[in-house]
Amino acid sequence: MTDVKTESRIQVIDRAALLMDAIGRYSKPVKLKTLGAETGLAPSTAYRILQSLISNRFVERDSNGGYRLGQKLLQLSNRLHSDIDLRGVSLPYMRELCDRLGETINLTIREGDVVIYFEKVTPNRMMHVNQIVGSRAPLHVTAVGKLMLGLAGEDEIESYARRTNLPAYTRNTLSSLSKLEDACMTSIRQGYSLDNEEAEIGVGCIGVLLFEKSGNVSAGLSISAPIERRKNEWIGELKKAGEEISRHLGYRPG
Amino acid sequence: MTDVKTESRIQVIDRAALLMDAIGRYSKPVKLKTLGAETGLAPSTAYRILQSLISNRFVERDSNGGYRLGQKLLQLSNRLHSDIDLRGVSLPYMRELCDRLGETINLTIREGDVVIYFEKVTPNRMMHVNQIVGSRAPLHVTAVGKLMLGLAGEDEIESYARRTNLPAYTRNTLSSLSKLEDACMTSIRQGYSLDNEEAEIGVGCIGVLLFEKSGNVSAGLSISAPIERRKNEWIGELKKAGEEISRHLGYRPG
DNA sequence: CTTAAAATTCCACATTGTGGAATTATTTCA
């Protein structure tokens, strides 16, 4: 049930989304000309849509006339109620783990074939892994993703493999179906999953799943550290925190 | 139909924004019927626009068919580059302050007549002030807001007072023009500002301004604490952090 | 100061979005 048939019907909205994506792709305010080229829209069309986005505060204009994303997005993104309690429940545990273990703690949710970094707590030390909230990573290159795949079962893993072709992000990425299936199933059995530099060389993760009242997987909790700092003792800590969060979310095992 | 036609606006985009606002106003997934009533749109029209928003991931549907805001908003909101470096530069200082002082540190930016909470770092202790990132507060009830008003000058303060009527949030809110002007000007002179339960009873803040290369005010940094825990020593700490952040942003005083 | 390039406005046109009505799915309650 992962692929949803979503046929878009309204042209302007697709184009508005295109424009905002294009703006977001840059790290500085973008000129109209660039946006036109980037999206393939006629300048006048892009201009008109941008004006409308501006009047709704989805887009702003800086002093040099460049376009940048607007505060409305920040405002709306904080009303994502789906997971408001998930975030609220998890944050204290995440802070505690972060303080004690001294590494970045991530909260991720699944969407289709990717996990989205939904919240993070980073330690106050020079070097640490810094995931960008809102960014995405394919399921098969993350600890939490492999747990989610494992839970979905072998059929779903095969289907996922066919859909995505298991692109390799590093030399450690599990790019063959058999290896991925093994890893997912082992992870499920153990109740946690490792990522051994499979998404990025140098970064090692440990992940666990969070469950809610219904017993559904609600999200995943993970710790990301420079690989040489990762400790096996953390597995137990993370599992414990995950279980407590799940309990707070109303999950009653058994 | 009684709208003032100020600018070229695209109807569908206005309506899409209306719908997302309406969804955001609720704390649970919303039904189509409700959205139709809330926005005054015909069900079929609302439905069509929502489908388009869904296919662009601005909106999602939960298992019961209710509409909720989508992950695209989270993704885009984290690409607000206007302040990407502001956030990056400030966060380590915010963490350090939060660790050392044990209270919530906020990063705010101005937009029109409000400040927007743009980033926060909260301490790991039972009771602390928890601002919601993305939420807004009128300038005259916040420490940083009063500094921004003061910097804009007395004319702007008067104009602001006329526009907003200085609504009182608590019995301490500065609701008269003269008191507000005094507070703003004193704040500017001192280089910091206090909020003595002016936004919420029980909460006391200290705020300072952040400047960037151009010398423009880029944002504000503040500490929010239960009023009885607030310490005068923090003023110096906050000012020092603010100055260092400004220096990192390229500001050269004098 | 001149020229070039980009941004903005204009406008005739038909594509696109509209909303009432019809159909289908879901919920309510007897």
Place this chain on the structure above:
DNA sequence: TGAAATAATTCCACAATGTGGAATTTTAAG
């Protein structure tokens, strides 16, 4: 459980809405 009520979704004829090329204005470059 089934029938009535309510909500969700699809359909479609129509014209209002958004379109993009060309004209105009503004800004940047030489």
